[in-house]
Amino acid sequence: MATLKTLLENLDVTVVRGRLELDITDVVYDSRKITKGCLFICIEGANFDGHSAAAQAVEQGAAALVVQRPVKVPEDAQVAIVQVESTRYAMAFISAAWFGHPAEKMKTIGITGTKGKTTSAYLVKSILENTGLKVGLIGTIEAIIGDKHIPAENTTPESYILQSYLAQMAEAGCDAVVMEVSSQALMQHRSQGFVFDFGIFTNIEPDHIGPNEHGSFEEYMRCKGMLFRQCRVGIANRDDSHWEQVMEGHTCRLETYGLSEEADLRAEGMRLTNRNGHLGVAFQVKGLMDFDAEIAMPGRFSVYNALTAIAICRHFGVPVEAVKKALREARVKGRIELVKVSDEFTLLIDYAHNAMALESLLTTLKEYDHGRLVCVFGCGGNRSRLRRYEMGEVSGRLADLTVITSDNPRFEEPQAIIDDIKTGIAKTDGKYIEICDRKEAIAYAIDNGQPGDIIVLAGKGHEDYQEIRGVKHPMDERVLIAQILKERGISF
Incomplete structure (x- = not known):
């Protein structure tokens, strides 16, 4: 249980009716799950608008509503109504508060990009776990919390579910969480409510552009770039031709990786390896680190995935041998x-x-x-x-x-x-x-x-x-x- 005032403490709100000194028993955004004493957040979805269920929520005993436009409820209803600019944005902060701000209890790593998110996330998890850290994962394939594997419906889940996962990870004693952050999630504020310790940009290509996704490539880039106004350290693939546009307006400290000489962390001398049918790539890591490496996955893009992981794990003080071992043993389900x-x-x-x-x-x-x-x-x-x-x-x-x-x-x-x-x-x-x-x-x-x-x-x-x-x-x-x-x- 929490008070409405506590749940709204990091948001700009207008109190339309009622009071904020109110006990809330649950946070709900699905009209089918409304319970007595809950806070119901009216979300505009593709197929259903939660604002249309406001009166129903009051009838079923909701103690408070969060809306982004006026709603009709009975005049004599005992309900608090709070208006915000965006209920999706508000839900992220409300969910974080409801679950006790779990992201603050571990290191948070967010990876965005058209390709490479999944493989990079598993590589980071593997490398950090090789040093004895306990690492949670949220991504396209699944969420991993300790020994529990939860199949994914979205690359990045709704903010309430995301905060629920983070709370479970904190409870399980995770030291860090690595998550894939999709452009849709950034556009819909699912990953708001906390600041990432590290944000990573892998690459961008014209994709996910259409009626129900992004209106243009420019909008797609802008959404990707939102992560770098929500993280402390940004790590970008300097070889991507659009990297500077994606980073426009960033508020984080910035590092780069890639194959180009200008990159802070780079790979040189790449050569393909084939050991008894095991395809991979060997290369030298130069710049911020200096060692020989080999990844047990084929192709140039595997080197970029490896660099992504190395760039992140460098900040955790991972010994070089642990990095090398994890790359040699790299396995990601369904990715080459x-x-x-x-x-x-x-x-x-x-x-x-x-x-x-x-x-x-x-x-x-x-x-x-x-x-x-x-x-x-x-x-x-x-x-x-x-x-x-x-x-x-x-x-x-x-x-x-x-x-x-x-x-x-x-x-x-x-x-x-x-x-x-x-x-x-x-x-x-x-x-x-x-x-x-x-x-x-x-x-x-x-x-x-x-x-x-x-x-x-x-x-x-x-x-x-x-x-x-x-x-x-x-x-x-x-x-x-x-x-x-x-x-x-x-x-x-």
Whole structure:
């Protein structure tokens, strides 16, 4: 329990009616969860406006309402009404106060950018834990609180849920939390209510621009930049051509990383490594630190992810050997994740589910000495058909063999989606076969693997389901691979 006055202490408010010396029993922003004595925050959502439930909230016993415009309630209602400029912004501060400002009890690390957030977050967690720290994580795949793994619905959850997670982490004795901070979350103030110790910018590309996301690339950059007015130390990828625009108006102390000589922390002398099918990159760290490193993930972008993690962990005084060990053992579920199926060829699982991501992935893998590059993928149903044509064309152009299969068909026929992918491949000279059943497609790729091949299963990544006609059926590619190997009497 807390008083309304305490919950609003860091906000500019106008008291429309009632008093602030009022006991609050709960904080609620979902009209279906209103309880007697609660504070109900009226949020404008895409499909429902909480202001329309104001009278209902009063009827069900809400003690106070937070609104951003006038609402109608019965004249004789015993309710306090407080108006703010933005209820979403207010909810972040109210939630932080409700949970006792948990972010102040640990070091907070926020990572934003178009790509690299997930991998960088797991790398940071791994490196810090190698030194004995207890680290929580909030991101695209899951929230991790001690031994508890909570599947994610959004990259960055609503502010109330975020503060709830932080409170649980503080209770569990976490020393630090690393979280992915999406541009949507920044735009909707989900990550407000506290100041990050460290804010990190990885890169930016035209993405998430559309009717329900960002109106323009300029707005997308502006939203990313909001993190750097909400952190103490900002760490930016200097090689990104838009980094200065993203940092415009920053209020934090700024550091940079990258491959350029101007970066404060940089990687030099990159060389690709392939140790018994384990693809990686070796490089020298220069500038703010000086040591040789190797990351057990392929490609130039893996070096950027490693630099991101090194730049953060430097501030925690992590010994160089602990950093090197964590990078050598780097594993992130569904992000160029190696799954051992043979001593003769490599199999990787990756989340690449659009043309831009698939092109980046396949281009990276082609840089390695290899036999064939085999790409197994499908596309989701009830999504843009253009994405299917584009992904088909990318795989046809870059892979030596494409195995077209099913992904999440949703309410479409899998064959119709496969036919669209074939339309894209037809623009190239690429070889392909189609096997609708995903397990059979993976089995075909494994059974026909040749020495030196790199096989990549694209599109599902960390997902452990297949969505068919509104139902999510369990389907984890790692499980499918294990079944395939077991059926063939192969073990590793």
